[in-house]
Amino acid sequence: MFWLRHSTGDGSPVAAGPGSEPVRGPRRINTVLAGVREFLTHGTTLGTVPTFVLSQLYEVADDRDLPMQARGEGSHLRYYAKARHRAAEPQEPVGRASDEEVLALLRACRSARDRFIVLLLARTGLRRSEAVGMRREDIHFILDASVLGCRIPGSHLHVVRRDNDNGAWAKSKRSRAVPVDFLLVQAYDQYVVERDTCLEARDSDFVLVNLFRPPLGAPMPPGALNDLFDRLSRRAGLADGVHPHALRHGFASNAADAGAVLDEIADLLGHASAASSQVYLHPDPQRLRSAVERVAALAPRRNG
Numbered sequence: 001m002f003w004l005r006h007s008t009g010d011g012s013p014v015a016a017g018p019g020s021e022p023v024r025g026p027r028r029i030n031t032v033l034a035g036v037r038e039f040l041t042h043g044t045t046l047g048t049v050p051t052f053v054l055s056q057l058y059e060v061a062d063d064r065d066l067p068m069q070a071r072g073e074g075s076h077l078r079y080y081a082k083a084r085h086r087a088a089e090p091q092e093p094v095g096r097a098s099d100e101e102v103l104a105l106l107r108a109c110r111s112a113r114d115r116f117i118v119l120l121l122a123r124t125g126l127r128r129s130e131a132v133g134m135r136r137e138d139i140h141f142i143l144d145a146s147v148l149g150c151r152i153p154g155s156h157l158h159v160v161r162r163d164n165d166n167g168a169w170a171k172s173k174r175s176r177a178v179p180v181d182f183l184l185v186q187a188y189d190q191y192v193v194e195r196d197t198c199l200e201a202r203d204s205d206f207v208l209v210n211l212f213r214p215p216l217g218a219p220m221p222p223g224a225l226n227d228l229f230d231r232l233s234r235r236a237g238l239a240d241g242v243h244p245h246a247l248r249h250g251f252a253s254n255a256a257d258a259g260a261v262l263d264e265i266a267d268l269l270g271h272a273s274a275a276s277s278q279v280y281l282h283p284d285p286q287r288l289r290s291a292v293e294r295v296a297a298l299a300p301r302r303n304g
Contacts, residue, residue: 001085004029026087033085059084096282097122097242097250104236105229113211114228116184116191121244124178125251125269128225128244130159133168134207141185152177155185159270166206166219172270252280257287
């Protein structure tokens, strides 16, 4: 660990003292260590590396310290191999996008497509790759989708994992349907009218396509949403900027503030476990105050 942090790898002596800058960051160190562990583990299966080496790389841990939601079904103890060596990576928390920030982004939009994108992420919690990977067949914005062969009631969209030409990739293998409200349906209708004016876009099955820069009609790549939100944030005067993923956090938090329970939020976000959704919840301060105020005031209680 020390060598990876401070050695340049050119054979020169490692000179590290107080205040010295590391050569490699924690993420790079962990990437190297993961490769070494896999290489040596493979070597033990081939018999070219002694099996005792694995005990130097891993320790046996159990799931007693894991959250209840992460333990799975059953009451018996589960064991797993935990890497002994891992550099601590600094966490960069993503906050929720506030309603005021979403409104500011919408006011900064100059096209129906951009307004639809902002509302799509804010009102459904889609990941950026899920958004740009959507096809027109995934949009079921009608009250009775049975005419399309779909059993999901009400207006909704489908998130489907596909191998897309634009590099978009839905993280979850499990397809899901996400209900939508009238605001998103209205924004989509306006976008369809705008999209139809671009002749090159008419033959594309992707929902989100290039309308204002070449190649016209081509599906937007995931990175294009980052660029879009950077421009909108600057135009809206948002000093800290709003990342697309912050709208996903905002959606989950708004759903919780409105009374949705954790398993509902997990399904909407496409999480396999409800525990994964907890990091997306940033309760509104007023909801925290209401929770405290709902607790009965201290008073002597009579028995019997």
